[in-house]
Amino acid sequence: MKLEYDSKTRKGKLIYPEKVIERSLGKVPPSKDLIDKHLHKRGGMFRISLMFTAIFSVIGILGTIFKIINGFDNLSDWSVYVTACVFIFTTFMGAPMLSMATKVARGNWSRPVSRLSEIFCISGIAGLLMFLPILWVLPSLEDGRNTLWFYDPGKVPAYSPHIWTTIAMIAFILTALALLWINARPDFAILRDNSKGKNKIYSFLSWGWVGSTKQWNSLRQRVSILGIFYFMLLITVHFCLASDFLMTLLPGWIDSLYPVTQAHNAIQGGVAVLIIAVFIAWKWGGYKQYIGLDQFWGLGKLLFGISLLWVWFFISSLMVLWYGKKPNERDVLQILMFGKYLPVFLGTIFFVFIIPFTLLILNNVRKSFYGPPIIAISVLIGNFLDRFRHYSSAYSLDRTIDENTHRFANLPEIYVPSIVDIMVLLGAISLPIFLILIISKYVPIISLWENREYILYGSHEKYHHTEVLVEGKPY
C-alpha cells in the first residue's frame, strides 16, 4: 500500500482504515459527525462543570495544605484523607479495566464506551498527588508492626511499603496513560487531518500514525500486552494499599482475601463510575445516536455480575473469621462490622449489594437508560462507605491492649469528618472529574476508529421471518 503520509516530516495525507475501505467500497464516509462533535466549541454546561470542579479542586488542595500544616503524627486526623485517596483508586482508576477486558474478550458492544473508560486513567494523576502526603503519614516499619515485607533491620529497608507502593502506583498510572495514548493514536491522526487550530498538537500526539497494516497489528499487540500489565498492576497497587496502608495498621487482621476484594471493588466502582459517565455523554453530551441501549444493558449485566462476586468475596472472608473465633478475629469483626461501625457496615451492604442485586436482577431495569445509572450511584455510595469503614477504623484505632483479655481495650468510635476533611473530600471527587473534563477537550470521548469498526462489523440482516444482528469476529 502506497503511503501518502511521510512520518519523518509528518506531512501529507492520512490513510486510515476507513479511507482504505472508502476507496474499496466507495460508500463509507469518514466519521465526520463525530469529528465535528469533538472539535466544536463546548456548551455552557461543560464550562459550568469545569468551573465548579476547578473551584472544588482548589478547596481540596487548601484542605490538604491545612492537613499538612497540622502535621502527620496523628493517624486519626488523616483517616478521611486516606479514605478519599483510596476511593479514587477504587473507582475512577478501575474504569479503564472495562476497555481492556472487553478488548481481550472481543466484545463488540463496548466499542462506543471504551474510550470513555480509558479516559478515566487521567484521574490517576489526582490519586498520585493525594497519595504523596500519605507517605509521611504511614509510620516506618521500625515501629515493630508485622508487615508483608518481613522487616529485618539492616536487611529490609524500613520504608519498603512506601517505596514499593509508590513505584507500583506510578507504573500503574503510566501504563494506563500509555494505553489511552496507544488506543487514541488513530483518532489523533484523523483529527490532525481534519482540525484547523489544533493540528500541531494532534500531529505530535498521533506520532506518525499513517494506518499501515504494520501499525494496526502493532496497536493490537501493544494493547493486549499493556492490558494484561494494567490488570496485573491494578492487583499489585491494591495489594500494596490494602496490606501496607490498611491491614498492617490493624493488628490481628489476617485476611488473605482482602487485597483481592479491594481490587474487585475497584473494578466494581470503575464500572459504576463509567455507567454514570456514559449516561452523561448520552443525556447531555449529544451522543445519543452513538450510545444505545446495548451499552447500558451490557454495563448493567456487568455490574450485576460484579456485585454478586463482591458478596461472595465478603462471605468467604466473613465465614472464616466468624467460625474461627480467635480473639484477634473477634476484635477485627467488632471493629469493622459489628461494633461502632455497624451502621456504616449495614450501609455498605445495602448500597453495594442489596440495591444492585434486587434491581439489576430485573431485565427491564438492566435494559434501560435510567436503571443502571441510578444503581451505579448507589454502588459508589456503598463503595465510599466500605472504604471509610476499613480505612477510617484502622487509622483511628487505639492500639492499647487489655492485659486481662489480650484484646483491644477500646474500640474506635465512628470518625466524624471535620470541615477540613469535607474540603478534602470535595477536592478528591472534583479533581479527577476536572482532569477528565480537560482531557476530553483533546481526546474524542467516543473512539472514532472503534466506532467505525463497530459499524462495519455489525450489520442487521433479514433472517427467515425476522431481522437479526450479524456480528463480525475478525480475529
Place this chain on the structure above:
Amino acid sequence: MQEHTQLSDKEITDDLLSPVIRSPKWFWMTIGSLGLIMLLGLSGYVWELYSGLGVTNVKRPVYWGAYITNFVFWIGISHAGIMVSAILRLTQAEWRRSITRAAEVLTLFSLIAALSNILFHVGRPWRIYWITPLPPVVIGYDFARGIWPNIRSPFVWDPVAVGTYLLSTILFIYTCLLPDIALVRDKVKSKIPKIIYSVLALGFRGTPRQWKIQATTPILLSALVLPIFVSVHSIVSWDFAVSIAVEGWHSTIFAPYFIIGAIHSGVSAVACLMAGLLWLYKLDKYIKPDHFDAIGRLLVIVATIWLFTLFLEWIFALYPLEDPEIALRNMQVFQSPWNYLFILFLFTAYIIPVSAWLFKNIRRSAKWMFFTTILVNVGMWLERFLIIIPGLSRRTELSFNWGSYSPSLVEMGLVAFTFAFVICGILVFARIFPIIPPFDVKEGMRLRHVIKIGKRNISAVVRE
C-alpha cells in the same frame, strides 16, 4: 473461530450418531479393562468394610488421607462442566458448541466419584443418612439418641451443596439432551431401545414451542446453576478453612483459591477429554485446533490467577510470624518427602504447562494439550494432598504422636477405581447418547455468517 467446516444436517447426524448406533471396535475391550480396575478397587472396599478403616493408613494423627484428597480433586474436576457449559453459554461463545456435552458429562461422573470417596472414608457407610434431619417417626432410634445434624457444621453444608449440584447437573444435562434423544429415537431400529428413547425424549417432536423452551431453558438453568457451582467448592474449602486446629487451613482466601484451582483442573480435564474423544471417535470435523487454542488461552489466565491466590495464601500465612505456621511451611518446602512433592506440584500444575501454552503451536496441538493437561491434574491432585496431609502429620506442642502418611494399597485401589469409573462412565454415556450435541452443532452451522468488508470476508455470527 476462523476454522470452520460447513457440514450438512445429514453429515452431522451420521457422524455424531455413529458411536450410538454401533459400538467402535475398541469399545468393549476398553470397558473390560476399566471394569477390571473398578472390580479390583471395589474388592479392596469390601475388604475395608469387613475389616474396618484399619486397612487404610488413615490413623492418628492423619485422619484425612487419600480419600479426602480424592474427594476434593473430583469436586474440582466437576467444576469443568459448569465453567465451560454455563459460562460460555451465557457469554454466547460460539466455540462452546462441540464441547459442552462432554464437559457436562464429566461433571456428572466426577461428582458421583467425589461422593463415593465420602462413602469410602466414613467408618460406617450404612449410617450415612445421619447427615440428614429425619423425624423420629422415620428413624426413631437415632433421634432418641440425640443425633441430629448440626446445621452449623460444614459437614452438613457439604452434602446439601454437592447434592444440589448433582441434581441440577442431571437436570441441566437432561434438558440439553432432549432434542438429541428424540433424534436417536427416530434413528434406532431395534424395538426395545426405541421404546426407551421414546420415553426419555418426553415427546419431543421439534415444534416451534418446544424449540423456544429448549432455547431458553439451558440459559435459565445456566444462570441458576452458577451460584451452586460457586457454593460447592466454597463449602468444600470451608471444611478446612473454618477450623483453627490445623495450621495451613485457616485462611480466608481458601474459597476463591479452591474455586480457581477447580476451574484450572476442571478445564484442563475438559481439554484432555476433548483430545481423547477426538482420537477415539475421529471427531476432527467438530473439534478443531481453534478449540484447543481457545481453551489454552483461557487456561493461561486461569492458571496465573490461581498462582496469585496461592501466593496470597502463603504470604498471609507467614505474615503474622507465628511459629507453628512457619514450621509447617518450612516442612512443606524443605523437608523430605514434602519438598519433592511440592516441587513436583509447582512444575506440573503451573511451570511446565503454562510455559508450554504460551506457544501457539502447542496450544493448537491436541497431542500436546492432552499431555500438558494431564500434568496439570497430576499437579492439582498433589496440591490437595499437600494442603491436607502435612498440616495433620506435623508434630505440634501437645501431640503425643505424629508421623508421615502414605496411602495403603486399598486406598490406592479405590483412588484408581474413581478414575476408571469416570472414564468408563463417559464412554458408556457416549455409547448411549451423542457426546457432541448434533442439534447444537446444526444450530451453530445455521448461525454462521460471513460479512464482506472491503476485499476481505470476515467470519461473523448471527445474534438474536
